[in-house]
Amino acid sequence: MAGDKDTLLSMGFDPARVEWALKAIGNRGLQPAMDHILENEGKPVPDLGAVNESSSSRPADGMDVDDDEDLEALRAMGLAKGASGSADAEAKSIKCSQCGKTFKNTGLANYHAEKSGHDQFEESTEEIKPLTEEEKKQKLEELRVKMAEKRARKAEEEAKENRANELIRRKQGTDMNKLKEELKEKEILKEVEAKKREKIEDAKARAAVKAQIEADKKARAEKAAREKALREGRAIVDAPSTSAPAPAAQAVASGTPKVHTHARLQIRMSTGGPPLTTTLPAEAPLRELAEFVASHSPDIDVDNVTFTQNFPRKTFAVGDFSKTLKDLGFVPSAALVATP
Template identity: 65%
Template sequence: MAGDKDTLLAMGFDSARVEWALKATGNRGLQPAMDHILENESKSVPSVESTSESSAPAPSGDMDIDEDAEDVEALRSLGGVAANEVEAKSIKCSECGKIFKNTALANFHAEKSGHDQFEESTEEVKPLTEEEKKERLAELRAKMAEKRSRKAVEEAAEHKANELLRRKAGKDLHKVKEELQAKEAIKEAQQKKRDKIEEAKARAAVKAQIEADKKARAEKSAREKALREGRPIEDAGASTLPSAAAGSGPSTSGVAGKDFKDTRLQIRMSTGGQPYTISLPSDTPLSAVAEFLASQTLTVSVDVVTFAQHFPRKTFSQSDFTKSLRELGLTPSAVLIATP
């Protein structure tokens, strides 16, 4: 692998031995390749060295060091080869001063450090000693351990963040459930309020019907008794007819109004708001009207509410609640102002 090769080259191992180690270990990783290099350090590289030897030109017996020097000097005089190109043995980083054996190591250093200024150098990169190799190996293992530790810390932080997100989602879900429960409680309370109003209406209607039935039975009993005793049958409002006849026309009309069986009432609140309308038997007591109003508003108390009439101006107190609508002169219709 390219990454393992670059790392081994950066540690100072020979390129041919690195290639041999990677091929021999089947590119299984950095550690097997490094172990192979250290174990076979005293052995020659079988394939890479033979290839390099075969590709190199065969040495001539007639050529010696002096002839090489003369050829180099001739090339220099002709301007074909510069002195630094002939003598360069390494590549040096101009920014940090490190020297590298080949271009691959220099490129690896440039990628890691971001340095981009390099020059050829006559300094020779010395092979690593056993102590230096052990130090490099220990350094590499320490870096790998640090990397694993850093990765573990990052994974722990990521797990913690995920756990916080999960808990927040759980809290949000719990909040939604609480809001739904609150809405259900409000709906249930409103339904109970409506049921209570309907129950109060029904109770007021039943009570009014009971009063009307009692009155009807009393009138029937009085008529039957008068028939048995041979007395003339008198209507409920007969006693008031003579005095009404002596009065004027409008007065007669007012008295005659007391004979209506039903009374229609419009009840307005002194605090404002929508008026309430109800029709009740004329013999219904005023307390039934108070109970009806209490069932409609739920803010009116039967024990403290009072009624008033503007035309003619009159106020009905708690002592009038036992009297019927007919007795209070509210038939056949009236407008009452309720004060809670």
């Protein structure tokens, strides 16, 4: 109907969907057309030439027996009483026994059956009057409210989905930043460990070089002393050793005080482990002892190590590294505790 079509178009429905709905229900009223549009909102509009209009029919008892299509439809629904039967009262509508709705014709009843799945119908003498203008306006308002609610639900679902996606995105970003920070911390730790190992290796190398220099100096001094003794015709006397007490005994017997040129040192680590022993020249600085200890213990830092003497109780730190072992009282021997 032109009036229903104009009304639907004024509501903003797509013209193609309006044509589809009106043709599909056979122009049977505004409400069925709106129901059809809402039911098929997400479906593509088919070729209207292939859409069959709902057949026009009259109530079951007043139908023309020559209208085979309507007769067969009513028989299928159990409405027809026979090919030429008639009711006591004239049937003016068709009623759904399951939900109580009444329909003007079999086309609308069939549409309701397909939509709801109901299959029990009966004839009714209730006459369905056409909608007044006021009722049409009310139906339109109900449709607008229904569509607004549907749009609101859809917007709420989309907002909920967007919030969930945003939370997932933020969590992924947080996890990625945390992973980057952990990797950065590991790289920093690796660099610190590498620098520490490099420092220890440098200290060991310096200590080894200094020890070699001292050994070379000692060897050259002994060689020079032997050569001088040979030139002067004196007996060659080897450097004193801890295993040969004869020179010390000779010095005591002759009354000449013995001059100690080396310091025998025993160092215990405050962190535990076996003690270290070494012999250094009496004129060697305390720093040389620190480098020796650092070369044998990776926990020792040359610039931070301290030495403690128990008897008498004294502590020696980096400020004493330039002093000789002789000046510090470590000659001829001393026992110390090294603390990192």
